[in-house]
Amino acid sequence: MPEFRLPLSGDVVQAINPWFDMFKAFGSQFGLININLGRSPAPEIEQDVLREVGSYGRQLGRMGEALMVLIDKLEPKLGDLTRDERLALDAFRVMQSEIDQIKAHHGSRK
Structure with missing residues (x-):
């Protein structure tokens, strides 16, 4: 036999969404993609810059490109670097080269 209930009587149904409850503490924005990479002392400035x-x-x-210019220009003077400093520059060059390859693969403009 079907159950008959008058309005405002019976079971209460409440949707509990733990993701929403957890993220609402971080601000009012809630969407498909929201990235908050930490607390900024001036979030308005950061948002405007972005x-x-x-x-x-x-x-x-842009910083990587500028650093490559400086590294290339200073190359003759880099003889005074320690082995670890040379390795750091070499690792940076390799990383920039990999980034350039990915950009070229995607046909990215600088």
């Missing part, structure tokens, strides 16, 4: 200047990847890419 929106108007470029993403973290673009900023890092």
